[in-house]
Amino acid sequence: MTTRWIFLIALGYYIITNLQWYHYKISRVIFKHHKQKWHLLYFVLPIICFIFLPHDIYFYLLIYFYLIFFGYWIFNLSNKLIFTGRVLRFFGLYIIFILFNELLLLSIAKPSILIQIVYLFPLPISLALSLVIEKILLNRYKKVAQDKLESMHNLIIIVITGSYGKTSLKNFLFQVLQESFKVYATPRSVNTLTGIIADINQNLSPLNDVYIVEAGARGLGDIQEIIDLVAPQIVVVGKIGAAHIEYFKNIETIYKAKYEILESRRLQRVYIYKDNIQPTICLVPIVNFPQNISNIEATLNGTDFDLEIQGEKLHLSTPVLGAFNAINISAVIAISKDLGMKNESIIKQVSKLEPINHRLSKIVVNDKVILDDSYNGNLDGMLEAIRLASLHNGRKVIVTPGLVESNKEFNVALAKAINSVFSVAIITGELNSKILQENISNPLKVILKDKSNIEGILKSITKPGDLILFANDAPSYI
Known part of the structure; x- marks a missing residue:
């Protein structure tokens, strides 16, 4: 009985871990999982063996082998299961149903295929x-969150979406506006309906007068749900591109999903990246950004640029890296001015902007320059990181899994850019390993399936004066 219980708990652990990775969407776990072989190894084959193998010593040895193998899998995961309230409630239900099942089948001594199938019933029942x-x-x-927002009559809500740069734009806007407003923004990369509901209920203060929300999407309707909840007066649409195209299938569907942001019932003003296809219908003024931006100089020390806005020319300097961030900051400036901030305050805040962790942030460790761009997963951003790396005088090393949720063409373009700049390319993970190996020719290639070894590898192949670029970072389930 104990062995069976542990086996059943292991199956439940596997299922709930995968559901947590894919935002509890069963269809995504089944059809969008990047490592389908895991389903076969850790779920399907064990269940087949559990049902059909005779209950002799070899059966139990096989179960024990599976549990050891499964424990090793858990140990090596980079994104382990987080025991949230939802996960604990699932396990509570699951254990209750397993116990009920055991009591129900207690009088049946002889195992059979039918009985083994019945032993598995608690899992689908508990999931449903x-x-x-x-x-x-x-x-x-959600109702509690809506009531809280409705009670904050003077709260200005700004929602930001786009394919790239949402989190950076959100954080830059927060840093600039906090000079003049009591502003709060969704933390880290929280951008789903459930995360935003929890954030409103737990973290948003009644004293705040600006709330900045990041809205992400993996399908049609995701942003609409967020907009229906928070009803922003101001929305921002950053650059739209092919990120997550494996979910949306085509660029037209991506635009349709992103422009759900325009459906807010309280919408007053819209800011849209100027090179996006513009919406055909919008009942409020649209401000395109950037307008009249010039003299962008982006180096490993920061970014300078000029911006003409509302008839005034501003010169801005920021420690934030990346030419594309001049575009993000131009949107921040347009919003800040429309909310009444003075040029002097805006320029001062931009000069003090702090880079966002893991988004083209630079640190120096043991005389090695580290560009941490591990949270960036789009081609344009990675190409800019590579351009910045090329400005370094010493040897250059890149650590990357390539582009995730993208296509072969973009990964080939990435490989060609790597060829022209780096001395060593460390390819992590399996997803794009073949494409990158075939198209990276100049640098020394190191193939690393287990990222736990990365520190030792870097110590052995790098030296003081080197630059190390971490370009994207895929979790182990990708």
């Missing part, structure tokens, strides 16, 4: 019931 309970709880929490 868990989804129902979580939906009920979400609707309750």
Whole structure:
């Protein structure tokens, strides 16, 4: 019985871990998982063996082998299961149903295929019931969040979306506006409906007068749900491109999903990246950015640029790296001026902007320059990081899994850019390993399937004076 219990718990652990990775969307776990072989090794084959193998010593040895193998898999995950309230509620239900099942089948001594199948019933039952309970709880929490927002009559809500740079734009806007407003922004990369509901209920203060929300999407309707909840007066649409195209299938669907942001019932002003395809219908003024930006100089020490806005020419300097961030900052400046901030305050805040962790942030360790761009997963951003790396006088090393949720063409373009700049290319993960190996020719190539070895590899092949670029970082389930 104990062995069976541990086996059943392991199956539940595998399922809930994958659901947490894919935002509890069963269809995404089944059809969008990047390592389908894991489903076969850790779920399908073990269940087949559990049902059909005779219960002799070899059966139990196989179960024990699976549990050891499964424990090793858990140990090596870069994104381990987080025991949130939702996960604990699932396991609570699951254990109750396993116990009920055991009591129900207690009098049946001889195992059979049918009995083995019945032993598995608690898993689908617990999953289905868990989804129902979580939906009920979400609707309750959503109502609490809506009531809280409606009670804050003077709160200005700004929602930011786009394919690239959402988190950076959000953080830059927060840093500039905090000079003149009591501003709060969704933390880290929180950009889903459930995350935003929790953030409103737990973190948004009644004393705040500006709330900045990042809105992400993996399908049609995701942003619409967020907009229906927060009803922003101001929305920002950054650059739209092919990020997450494997979910959307084509660029037209991406635009449709992103422009759901225009459906806010309280919409007053819209800011849209100027090179995007513009919406055909919008009932409020649209401000395109950047307008009249010039003299962009982006180096490893920071970014300078000139911006003409509302008839005035501003010169701006920021420690933030990347020419594309001049575009993000131009949107921040346009919004800040429309909210009444003075040029002097804006220029001062821009000069003090702090780089966002893991988004083209620079640190120096043991005389080695490290460009940490591990949270950037788009081609334009990675090419800019490579251009900046090329400005370094010493030897250059790149650590990358390539582009995730992208296509072969973009990964080939990335490989060609790597060829022209780096002495060593460390390729992590399996997803793009073949494409990158085939198209990277000049640098020394190091193939690293297990990222836990990366520190030792870097110590052995780098020396003082080197630059190391971490370009994107895919979790182990990718």
